[in-house]
Amino acid sequence: xxxxxxxxxxxxxxxxxxxxxxxxxxxxxxxxxxxxxxxxxxxxxxxxxxxxxxxxxxxxxxxxxxxxxxxxxxxxxxxxxxxxxxxxxxxxxxxxxxxxxxxxxxxxxxxxxxxxxxxxxxxxxxxxxxxxxxxxxxxxxxxxxxxxxxxxxxxxxxxxxxxxxxxxxxxxxxxxxxxxxxxxxxxxxxxxxxxxxxxxxxxxxxxxxxxxxxxxxxxxxxxxxxxxxxxxxxxxxxxxxxxxxxxxxxxxxxxxxxxxxxxxxxxxxxxxxxxxxxxxxxxxxxxxxxxxxxxxxxxxxxxxxxxxxxxxxxxxxxxxxxxxxxxxxxxxxxxxxxxxxxxxxxxxxxxxxxxxxxxxxxxxxxxxxxxxxxxxxxxxxxxxxxxxxxxxxxxxxxxxxxxxxxxxxxxxxxxxxxxxxxxxxxxxxxxxxxxxxxxxxxxxxxxxxxxxxxxxxxxxxxxxxxxxxxxxxxxxxxxxxxxxxxxxxxxxxxxx
Amino acid sequence: xxxxxxxxxxxxxxxxxxxxxxxxxxxxxxxxxxxxxxxxxxxxxxxxxxxxxxxxxxxxxxxxxxxxxxxxxxxxxxxxxxxxxxxxxxxxxxxxxxxxxxxxxxxxxxxxxxxxxxxxxxxxxxxxxxxxxxxxxxxxxxxxxxxxxxxxxxxxxxxxxxxxxxxxxxxxxxxxxxxxxxxxxxxxxxxxxxxxxxxxxxxxxxxxxxxxxxxxxxxxxxxxxxxxxxxxxxxxxxxxxxxxxx
Numbered sequence: 001x002x003x004x005x006x007x008x009x010x011x012x013x014x015x016x017x018x019x020x021x022x023x024x025x026x027x028x029x030x031x032x033x034x035x036x037x038x039x040x041x042x043x044x045x046x047x048x049x050x051x052x053x054x055x056x057x058x059x060x061x062x063x064x065x066x067x068x069x070x071x072x073x074x075x076x077x078x079x080x081x082x083x084x085x086x087x088x089x090x091x092x093x094x095x096x097x098x099x100x101x102x103x104x105x106x107x108x109x110x111x112x113x114x115x116x117x118x119x120x121x122x123x124x125x126x127x128x129x130x131x132x133x134x135x136x137x138x139x140x141x142x143x144x145x146x147x148x149x150x151x152x153x154x155x156x157x158x159x160x161x162x163x164x165x166x167x168x169x170x171x172x173x174x175x176x177x178x179x180x181x182x183x184x185x186x187x188x189x190x191x192x193x194x195x196x197x198x199x200x201x202x203x204x205x206x207x208x209x210x211x212x213x214x215x216x217x218x219x220x221x222x223x224x225x226x227x228x229x230x231x232x233x234x235x236x237x238x239x240x241x242x243x244x245x246x247x248x249x250x251x252x253x254x255x256x257x258x259x260x261x262x263x264x265x266x267x268x269x270x271x272x273x274x275x276x277x278x279x280x281x282x283x284x285x286x287x288x289x290x291x292x293x294x295x296x297x298x299x300x301x302x303x304x305x306x307x308x309x310x311x312x313x314x315x316x317x318x319x320x321x322x323x324x325x326x327x328x329x330x331x332x333x334x335x336x337x338x339x340x341x342x343x344x345x346x347x348x349x350x351x352x353x354x355x356x357x358x359x360x361x362x363x364x365x366x367x368x369x370x371x372x373x374x375x376x377x378x379x380x381x382x383x384x385x386x387x388x389x390x391x392x393x394x395x396x397x398x399x400x401x402x403x404x405x406x407x408x409x410x411x412x413x414x415x416x417x418x419x420x421x422x423x424x425x426x427x428x429x430x431x432x433x434x435x436x437x438x439x440x441x442x443x444x445x446x447x448x449x450x451x452x453x454x455x456x457x458x459x460x461x462x463x464x465x466x467x468x469x470x471x472x473x474x475x476x477x478x479x480x481x482x483x484x485x486x487x488x489x490x491x492x493x494x495x496x
Numbered sequence: 497x498x499x500x501x502x503x504x505x506x507x508x509x510x511x512x513x514x515x516x517x518x519x520x521x522x523x524x525x526x527x528x529x530x531x532x533x534x535x536x537x538x539x540x541x542x543x544x545x546x547x548x549x550x551x552x553x554x555x556x557x558x559x560x561x562x563x564x565x566x567x568x569x570x571x572x573x574x575x576x577x578x579x580x581x582x583x584x585x586x587x588x589x590x591x592x593x594x595x596x597x598x599x600x601x602x603x604x605x606x607x608x609x610x611x612x613x614x615x616x617x618x619x620x621x622x623x624x625x626x627x628x629x630x631x632x633x634x635x636x637x638x639x640x641x642x643x644x645x646x647x648x649x650x651x652x653x654x655x656x657x658x659x660x661x662x663x664x665x666x667x668x669x670x671x672x673x674x675x676x677x678x679x680x681x682x683x684x685x686x687x688x689x690x691x692x693x694x695x696x697x698x699x700x701x702x703x704x705x706x707x708x709x710x711x712x713x714x715x716x717x718x719x720x721x722x723x724x725x726x727x728x729x730x731x732x733x734x735x736x737x738x739x740x741x742x
Contacts, residue, residue, distance in 0.1 A: 146513070146649075151559040221509040227565045229509070229541070401628050402649050404693020407515025428735025432697050435728040436521050448735070 006046075009039035013097045028086035032093030043089075043130035046096040051328055052115040052131050053320050054168075056124040056159060057139030057179070059372050060313045061087065063305060064139055065118040066348035067317035072114050074341040075321070075332045078106040081116040085475075088123045092131075114324070121149065125158040129165035134327045136163060137171040137320050139312065141178040142238060143219050143408075144369040145400030152178060152219060169323045173312060174255040175240040181224040181250070191323060192253055193315040196260030196293075197242045200234035219371075225250050237308060237378075238371045257319035258293040259311045283308050284382035292318055292342075294335045301343035305352050307379040318342050354468065357489050360387065360460060361468045366478050368399070370408040373472070380470045381414040387467025389417045390459045391434070392452060392477035393424035399474045403429050411437035417470070421459045422446040424477045449477070453484040500533040501710050504550040506594075507558070508538045510566050514649060515693030516556030516591050522696035522703045523552070530722050532707070541569045547581035551710040555594030557692055563593050570597060571613050579615050587710045588686040591695065595681065595688035596620045596652055616683040617657035626651045630738040631669030631691060633679045638705045643667075645698045645736055646679075646691025654690075656681055663689055668738050685709055698736075700729045 013031035020027035035042045055065050069079045080099035082091055095117065103113045119127055128136065138159055141152055149155055156178055163170055163186060170186060173179045174194030183190045220239040222229055228247035235241030244251035264280040272280045281288040287302035290311055303310065318338045325333020347353045355362045365380070367373040380389055395403050403426045411433060420443055422431045431446040447455045456471075463469045473481055505520060520536060527534040539545050558566075570578070582588065590598050599618035602610045612620075631646040644664055653673035656662060662672070663680025671679035672690065680689035687706065689695060696703040704721055711719040733739055 146559070151561060153559075153561045218509065218512075222562070222565055402514060402647060402693075404515035404518065404647055404649075407518030407521065407693050407697070408512065412521075425737070426735075428732035429694060431735070432694065432728060432732035433518075435732075436518075436525055436697055441728055441731075446731070446735070 003039065003041075003045060005039040006042055009035040009042050010097050010100060012038060013094065017094070017098065028083055028094055029088065029090040030094075031097060032090040032095070035097055036090060036093050041130065042093055043096060043127060044132070046100065047115070047131045050113065050115055051324060052117060052133040053135045053137065053324055054117045054119050054124065054128055054131060054133040054162075055137040055139065055316075055320070056119045056121050056162070057137070057173075058121070058142040058144045058155075058369065059375075060139040060309060060316070061118045062348050063310065064137065064313040064316045064320070065116050067304065067313060067342055067345045068320050069116045070345035071317060071321045071338045071341045072116065072324075072333075074344065075337060077112045077114045078102060079114055079116055082118055087118045087120045089126050092117055092119065092123065092127055112330075119162075121155045121158055124162040125165075126162075128162040128168070132166055133168045135171065135320050135323050136166060136168045137316055138163075138173065138179050138182060139316055140173050140176045140238075140240065141219070142369055142371040143405070145402075145405075156182070169327055171257075171316060171319050171323060173240070173316070174252055175236060175242070175312075176220075177224060177230060177239060177243045177250075177252070178220050180252060183253075184225075191257070191319065192255035193257035193312070193319045194252070194255035194259070195236050195240075195311060195315075196258050197234050199260045199262070199311075200236040200241055223248060223250055236312075237375060240312075255315075256294060257315050257322070259290055259315040260293065261288070261290045261311065279384065282382060283311075284379050284384075290314065292335075292339045294319070294322065294339075297335055299336050299339045301339060304343055304345040305347050307352070307375055309375045310352075314342055317345075355485070355489075357460060359465045360463050362460070362485070362489075363468050363470050364478065364482075365470060365472050366475065367472045368474055370405050373406070373409045376472055377409070377411065377414055377416075380472070381416055383468070383470065385466070385468045386417040386470055387463035388419040388421065388459050388469045390421040390423070390456065390469060390471045391430050392422075392449075392471070392473035392481060393426040393430040394449065394474055394477040394480075395426050396476040399476050406430060406433045409433075418443060419459070419462050420444045421455050423449055423452040423455050424473070425449045449480070452477075452481060453488060456481065456484065457488070498531060498533055499711060500535065501527060501551045501707065501714070502549060503534055503536045503552040503554060504545065505536055505538045506545070506553060506555045507540050507566050507570070508556075509540050510562040511556040511558040511594055513557045513559060513593070513692065516554075516594075518694045519556075519589060519591065519696040520554060522700075523554075523707065526700065526703050526724060527707055529724055532711075541566055545574045545577045545581075547577050547584060547586065550581070550586060551714050552587045552589070552706065553578075553581060555588065555590045555598070557591050557593030557595075563597070567597070567610070567612075571611065575613050575615075578613060582615050582684060582686055585685050585713045587706055587713060588688075589696075589706060590686065590688040591692045592650055592690055595690065596654065598686065598688065599654065602652065616681060616686055616688070617660050618654055618681050618688075619657070620652040620654045622652050624651065627670035627674060627690075629669055630736065631671070631679070632667040632738050633664035633669075633671070633691075634667055635664035635702075637663070637682070638701055644691075644695075644702060645733055645738065646689065646695050647693060648690045649692065650690050654681070659683065663687060685713065698729065698733060700724070700726045 013035040017027040082095040174192035223245040226248040233242040321338040633644040662678035
């Protein structure tokens with residue numbers, strides 16, 4: 001039975017949802033805000049005795065949440081999850097309230113319900129206590145809109161606070177020194193996921209990174225515990241890798257959930273071409289084979305969403321579901337059972353989403369922070385079907401006012417599609433960044449945000465048949481562009 | 497004979513906030529387009545700094561936690577050598593946190609004073625509220641363009657003492673402290689600003705000015721740089737929300 005105020009809170013929230021929907025607007029935060037006002041304990045009330053996974057971190061939250069939800073659905077669960085962007089306490093409350101009906105219906109039919117909740121790092125500290133999740137996942141920590149979120153060590157402390165409000169199993173990225181440091185004092189609850197050392201691409205011995213023009217930015221060069229500079233046996237990207245502190249001995253631990261892969265050699269690629277076979281898949285391709293290992297079992301799956309960073313997200317999602325299965329004793333969530341399903345997941349909103357338009361396609365890749373953009377540029381520069389690249393940079397509150405982080409990103413050491421398009425409120429900033437990265441002005445077209453739709457038409461017109469236009473907007477630019485795409489290309493809207 | 501400038505990038509592994517690296521990229525671009533060889537060397541904690549080796553020194557800003565890691569190395573270990581470089585007229589560009597650390601002290605909002613290098617006569621008082629936004633300044637450092645565009649993001653309020661001149665006058669934004677209409681600082685060849693990230697990319701006249709000063713100090717005679725197109729920079733400047741359209 002719901003507490004009487006809780007009942008009133010739920011009624012009010014549901015009413016607001018209905019009205020907003022009738023007005024044709026997304027109802028992701030307002031209903032939850034009203035409910036929390038009326039009955040602040042609403043989250044703990046609605047989460048009693050439920051199976052809940054909460055995920056946080058800078059990058060990969062939405063993708064990992066989406067993958068975990070996909071796995072759990074395939075393993076027989078009804079999944080209640082928050083829509084992208086609604087990852088503050090208000091959005092989470094909305095999700096829990098809207099979940100009531102789904103839960104009742106599922107339980108009546110004898111089904112199983114699970115909640116997979118993505119939480120902003122600051123919200124994480126507030127919601128884990130009331131939600132009491134069984135499993136928490138921390139994906140990674142990178143600099144992100146520092147004027148909004150504050151410094152990284154502060155974010156790290158918020159996450160620590162959130163973890164300490166629960167007795168949950170904690171999944172941490174072993175390769176991220178800032179995240180792995182959260183193990184300390186919580187050893188008995190922590191399980192690591194990470195990349196096999198020999199798979200790391202920036203192996204400092206055998207495969208050094210093409211040197212950038214100017215030293216690129218790392219978010220964690222110095223030891224979290226003794227402030228000595230880390231050394232690395234191998235690196236994957238950003239500050240992720242097989243780090244160790246030569247002074248105090250803090251080092252990456254071997255992850256229990258391991259992801260590994262083998263980059264196809266030039267020979268393999270050439271021989272496939274020679275034999276007339278389809279091209280050998282690489283890390284930028286869907287279906288690229290990656291191997292997941294846990295507790296002596298290994299299984300190779302096709303990468304559901306391309307890009308090196310998604311290797312981590314894939315491992316994290318499988319680990320979260322497997323751990324949930326162990327914690328609640330559900331054999332349907334065995335490691336191999338979960339791993340098999342992750343290969344079938346398709347991209348989430350704005351993350352590697354490919355949309356066919358006639359014989360061409362559009363691919364939306366949300367970019368919000370330096371490492372996110374760096375990963376995405378790496379992906380686009382490797383994509384064999386790239387028929388153009390379109391960057392949009394806004395600076396609204398939700399994006400962060402300060403766009404100078406684009407200068408932290410290594411644009412220089414990659415090559416891009418021949419045609420590059422630029423828009424957004426800060427189109428001048430982005431244009432200059434690209435020009436300084438050596439992209440000739442004749443290859444670029446830049447237009448203010450008011451003309452972003454027309455530029456999209458032009459970019460698509462210039463894209464070759466069968467190729468894909470890669471679009472890299474930040475948050476509010478994506479929302480705006482998405483609306484235009486719905487209108488111009490008759491695509492479905494995201495909150496329906 | 498090919499000109500050569502040696503640039504020391506101090507603590508790039510710690511002072512790398514908000515795209516300060518963009519300033520290095522601007523110096524690389526506008527030297528290489530003129531056939532000037534710019535050699536960038538990174539010097540961080542525990543590495544020795546030789547003031548005679550460099551024509552230019554770049555000091556960016558960092559997160560508080562990171563600035564705390566390097567402060568004692570900067571003040572106590574390298575401090576005298578840095579001051580020597582200042583005395584020898586070496587060209588410095590110091591941004592935000594790097595600017596503050598060149599001064600006497602940083603007073604936190606609870607009154608706690610953090611000793612800084614004291615290479616220039618300035619000091620900073622931290623406040624809770626931040627100045628964040630696009631800035632426009634006018635400067636009389638050089639004739640080519642008196643308008644400088646920037647973006648500030650700082651909670652420290654910096655005050656200039658005797659012997660130190662502002663880099664520019666604030667036309668839009670807050671500048672050093674939001675009170676006296678000044679932005680940045682100039683002392684000998686030390687140029688400081690709160691504008692980070694794309695300060696030099698957006699202000700090619702400033703980039704060229706620093707390159708010219710570095711060569712002049714190196715040679716001991718006036719030096720004229722070959723003119724260069726500012727087309728891409730002007731495009732970006734005109735696209736800024738703060739740009740005054742004619």
